[in-house]
Amino acid sequence: MTATLETQAPRRRRLGRLSESRNGLGFLFMLPAAIFLLFFLTYPLGLGVWLGFTDTKIGRPGIFVGLENYQWLFDDPVFWLAVFNTIFYTAFASIAKFALGLWLALLLNRHLPFKNFFRAIILLPWVVPTVLSAMAFWWIFDSQFSIISWTLMQLGIINQPINFLGDPWNARWSVIAANIWRGIPFVAISLLAGLQTIPQSLNEAAAIDGATSWQRFTKVTLPLLTPIIAVVMTFSVLFTFTDFQLIYVLTRGGPVNATHLMATLSFQRAIPGGQLGEGAAIAVAMIPFLLAAILFSFFGLQRRRWQQGND
Amino acid sequence: MASVTIDGVRKSYGSHEVLHGVDIGIEEGEFVVLVGPSGCGKSTLLRMLAGLEHITAGRILIGGRVVNDLPPKDRDIAMVFQNYALYPHLTVAENMGFSLKLAGASRAAIAEKVRPAAEILGLAHLLDRYPRMLSGGQRQRVAMGRAIVRDPQVFLFDEPLSNLDAKLRVTMRTEIKNLHQRLRTTTVYVTHDQIEAMTMADKIVVMHDGRVEQVGAPLELYDRPANLFVAGFIGSPAMSMIRGTLAPDGSFAAADGTRLPLADTGRARAGQPLVYGVRPEAMRLGGSVPLTVEVTEPTGAETHVVGRMGGTPITGVFRDRISVAPGGTLDIAIDPAAVHLFDAEGGQRLTA
Numbered sequence: 001m002t003a004t005l006e007t008q009a010p011r012r013r014r015l016g017r018l019s020e021s022r023n024g025l026g027f028l029f030m031l032p033a034a035i036f037l038l039f040f041l042t043y044p045l046g047l048g049v050w051l052g053f054t055d056t057k058i059g060r061p062g063i064f065v066g067l068e069n070y071q072w073l074f075d076d077p078v079f080w081l082a083v084f085n086t087i088f089y090t091a092f093a094s095i096a097k098f099a100l101g102l103w104l105a106l107l108l109n110r111h112l113p114f115k116n117f118f119r120a121i122i123l124l125p126w127v128v129p130t131v132l133s134a135m136a137f138w139w140i141f142d143s144q145f146s147i148i149s150w151t152l153m154q155l156g157i158i159n160q161p162i163n164f165l166g167d168p169w170n171a172r173w174s175v176i177a178a179n180i181w182r183g184i185p186f187v188a189i190s191l192l193a194g195l196q197t198i199p200q201s202l203n204e205a206a207a208i209d210g211a212t213s214w215q216r217f218t219k220v221t222l223p224l225l226t227p228i229i230a231v232v233m234t235f236s237v238l239f240t241f242t243d244f245q246l247i248y249v250l251t252r253g254g255p256v257n258a259t260h261l262m263a264t265l266s267f268q269r270a271i272p273g274g275q276l277g278e279g280a281a282i283a284v285a286m287i288p289f290l291l292a293a294i295l296f297s298f299f300g301l302q303r304r305r306w307q308q309g310n311d
Numbered sequence: 312m313a314s315v316t317i318d319g320v321r322k323s324y325g326s327h328e329v330l331h332g333v334d335i336g337i338e339e340g341e342f343v344v345l346v347g348p349s350g351c352g353k354s355t356l357l358r359m360l361a362g363l364e365h366i367t368a369g370r371i372l373i374g375g376r377v378v379n380d381l382p383p384k385d386r387d388i389a390m391v392f393q394n395y396a397l398y399p400h401l402t403v404a405e406n407m408g409f410s411l412k413l414a415g416a417s418r419a420a421i422a423e424k425v426r427p428a429a430e431i432l433g434l435a436h437l438l439d440r441y442p443r444m445l446s447g448g449q450r451q452r453v454a455m456g457r458a459i460v461r462d463p464q465v466f467l468f469d470e471p472l473s474n475l476d477a478k479l480r481v482t483m484r485t486e487i488k489n490l491h492q493r494l495r496t497t498t499v500y501v502t503h504d505q506i507e508a509m510t511m512a513d514k515i516v517v518m519h520d521g522r523v524e525q526v527g528a529p530l531e532l533y534d535r536p537a538n539l540f541v542a543g544f545i546g547s548p549a550m551s552m553i554r555g556t557l558a559p560d561g562s563f564a565a566a567d568g569t570r571l572p573l574a575d576t577g578r579a580r581a582g583q584p585l586v587y588g589v590r591p592e593a594m595r596l597g598g599s600v601p602l603t604v605e606v607t608e609p610t611g612a613e614t615h616v617v618g619r620m621g622g623t624p625i626t627g628v629f630r631d632r633i634s635v636a637p638g639g640t641l642d643i644a645i646d647p648a649a650v651h652l653f654d655a656e657g658g659q660r661l662t663a
Contacts, residue, residue, distance in 0.1 A: 201392045201393075204361075206409075207362075207384060208384065208388065208389065215413060219409075
């Protein structure tokens with residue numbers, strides 16, 4: 001009886017000390033998040049990297065093969081086509097999403113009638129599940145029943161339907177268009193939030209100081225918006241670079257791999273193709289690009305000198 | 312420098328009219344303060360002067376030129392905002408020189424203008440700082456510096472001191488007045504603080520509910536308020552106001568029967584409901600009017616007495632040191648010549 005009491009007491013004291021020390025308490029509070037990250041982030045990532053160094057196939061554990069997968073990919077023109085497609089897709093879609101999103105944000109920042117209605121509507125593309133909107137685009141881009149082809153034919157501009165998803169370049173631009181449509185709300189709403197943090201009086205002061213509306217935009221609004229642009233565009237680039245759903249529903253990477261992104265190619269080779277090791281290697285090959293984007297944002301996000309100090 | 316004329320100006324937001332025909336004449340070099348409670352339309356009027364709000368009806372002239380349809384930049388005015396509106400991404404020097412840079416001035420020309428303005432305001436050592444690194448008072452000075460550099464026809468100030476603490480407000484008040492005496496630029500200054508208005512203005516415009524209540528020099532407004540609103544708004548502590556009627560003997564009978572002295576009944580008629588206005592400092596100890604004391608507030612030089620006279624809460628300011636227990640009574644003399652008589656219904660002044 002007394003013995004058990006004696007063994008329990010120090011343990012309780014140790015726990016008590018842990019909960020009273022600042023670092024100990026911090027460690028306790030971080031533990032759930034740390035475990036979560038370890039299991040759901042670090043482990044899958046680590047497993048992916050490891051698989052990239054093996055020749056694992058579905059249903060058969062592989063052995064360590066070193067850089068063989070990467071050597072193979074280095075000589076694979078389809079892989080390089082996917083790299084090109086991904087960069088092309090990300091660059092054009094991101095630039096367009098930024099330009100159109102900023103333009104929309106500026107429009108919505110004005111005193112429009114039904115402002116809240118428009119702000120709600122603009123979120124729609126983002127709220128609709130990607131697969132669903134991809135299906136809609138699939139119809140819009142259909143080789144026979146496309147509404148775009150139909151309208152243009154009715155207007156007499158073309159006399160046969162456009163083969164949107166059947167021609168390599170048409171397909172590339174088509175999937176980019178669908179991605180832009182889907183990605184604009186995120187950019188527009190985030191930038192709108194940023195615009196609303198800029199006091200109206202700054203624009204008024206600039207107007208009195210003699211700035212034209214273009215000068216007010218370039219010399220006041222844009223510089224004050226740069227920190228938010230950096231965050232938003234980093235996320236936008238990351239989302240676009242790793243896009244999978246839209247492509248997989250619309251084209252599955254076709255025609256003749258013209259729209260295969262690294263993500264879709266990785267899946268294609270790993271799951272339907274069964275080459276888990278090779279698929280993992282393609283996925284790992286995305287890491288340097290993503291890292292570059294994150295580093296870019298890290299330096300872009302650093303507080304500028306004018307942001308330091310108090311409000 | 313230029314004169315400013317505001318001629319029958321109205322402002323509506325949809326069907327809701329907020330300014331109901333305002334006429335104000337401002338002389339060249341004058342320091343005019345628009346004062347009134349919040350929502351009286353003073354800031355709206357200033358923003359219309361600046362060109363930031365559309366003028367629904369009437370005309371605004373700056374230097375004899377109608378500016379109704381001119382954009383802000385062509386009105387040759389400079390404005391200091393309540394929140395200073397400094398560009399956070401520009402240094403003090405860049406903030407002050409922003410208008411010149413937009414106008415395409417050379418770097419040397421900008422520096423030539425910015426430096427003396429910074430020296431006037433004691434900002435010379437802060438020119439490379441960003442606004443966030445400055446204190447409230449320094450930001451206020453930068454905002455003024457930005458206005459000075461433009462060398463405008465008219466300075467507009469929109470409640471520039473309301474974000475500062477009480478002590479700094481007094482200092483900046485003096486600084487702004489000093490600056491005006493030095494530059495002699497026509498100035499329109501908006502505030503809700505009647506002390507600011509009294510201490511700085513050449514001319515005060517008291518506004519209420521979208522109308523001008525009275526225009527005049529500070530002491531003119533203090534000594535001869537045209538109506539109950541101005542009487543109550545100007546002066547701190549506020550004028551005491553006691554309701555009642557004329558007594559047959561020519562004195563004033565408060566609602567509870569207390570008799571108060573009158574020198575002049577003006578246009579007051581027997582039986583008309585009246586308001587008897589008396590400034591706190593027009594009362595002296597040693598008379599026949601009873602004042603029931605509720606609170607005494609010694610401030611050192613003076614003693615403020617809050618209590619009831621003729622059944623009405625009033626405030627008196629005495630040079631004497633008074634120690635009366637709450638509920639006690641003081642016998643007060645009121646200088647009959649300093650009494651203001653108002654019509655209780657229309658609120659108009661009845662004495663000369």
